Amino acid sequence: MADSTKVYQPLPLHLDTNVEDEVESNLLITSVDQVLNWSRRSSLWPAMFGLACCAMEMIATATPRYDIARFGAEIFRASPRQADLLIVPGTVTWKMAPAVRRIWLQMPEPKWAIAMGGCATMGGPFAYAYSVTPGVNTLLPVDVYIPGCPPRPESLLTGLMLLQDKISEDTLGKKWQRRDVEPQFHRYLPDGDPIRKELESLWPPYTGYGHPYTGEAFKD
Numbered sequence: 001m002a003d004s005t006k007v008y009q010p011l012p013l014h015l016d017t018n019v020e021d022e023v024e025s026n027l028l029i030t031s032v033d034q035v036l037n038w039s040r041r042s043s044l045w046p047a048m049f050g051l052a053c054c055a056m057e058m059i060a061t062a063t064p065r066y067d068i069a070r071f072g073a074e075i076f077r078a079s080p081r082q083a084d085l086l087i088v089p090g091t092v093t094w095k096m097a098p099a100v101r102r103i104w105l106q107m108p109e110p111k112w113a114i115a116m117g118g119c120a121t122m123g124g125p126f127a128y129a130y131s132v133t134p135g136v137n138t139l140l141p142v143d144v145y146i147p148g149c150p151p152r153p154e155s156l157l158t159g160l161m162l163l164q165d166k167i168s169e170d171t172l173g174k175k176w177q178r179r180d181v182e183p184q185f186h187r188y189l190p191d192g193d194p195i196r197k198e199l200e201s202l203w204p205p206y207t208g209y210g211h212p213y214t215g216e217a218f219k220d
C-alpha cells in the first residue's frame, strides 16, 4: 500500500540528458492531414460487389496468393453503408446502371471508386452495344481506371496503390466536397424508358420515379 504521509518528489534531471535526443526518440510530430490520410488509405473497405468476369479477378485478389489484406483493403462489406471503396469489376449494362448508381449513393463520404477492366472503363468488348454503358464514369466519379480484359490481380493491386497515393495527397484545406458526375443517360435512353425514369430519380434533386427532371443537369 502507498504511504499517504510520504511526499513524492520528481526524479532529478540528469545533467547528461541530451534534450535533442530525448525529443527525437519520444516525440512524434505530424499533421492532421497526414494522420487522416494514412488511416483512410490504410483501411479502405470495398463494397462486396461484382458485375461480370472481372469480379473473379477481384475475388482472386483477396485470396492468400495475392492477399489484398497487405494493403488493408480485405474487409469487403456486404452493406454499402459500411464501405468507402466501390470497385466496379465488370460490364455495366444499362439494366444494372440504376443499381450501381444507387449503391454509390448509399455509401458514406469520403468514398472512392475504381473502374476495373475495359468494360467498366469504356464498354470493353461491348463498346457501342445498345445495352452497355460507355463506362461507369457516366454514373459516378471514378478515381482510378484499370485497363485489361480482365486485369490480373496484380493490376488491381497496382490500381489500389495508385488510389492510396491519391488519398495521401488529400488535404483538409481543400474542404472535402461531395463529388458527382453530370447525368448523360438521356443521350442513350429514349424518353419514357423505364430505366431512364429510374435514373432520373437518382440525380439531384432526386425526384420520384416517373417525375422527369428537366433542370440544368439535362444539358446536351
Ligand code: SF4
Pocket (backbone or CB within 6 Å): 052, 053, 054, 055, 089, 090, 091, 116, 117, 118, 119, 120, 124, 125, 148, 149, 150, 151
Ligand atoms: S473487361 Fe473483359 S473480363 Fe472484364 S468484365 Fe469486361 S469482358 Fe469480362
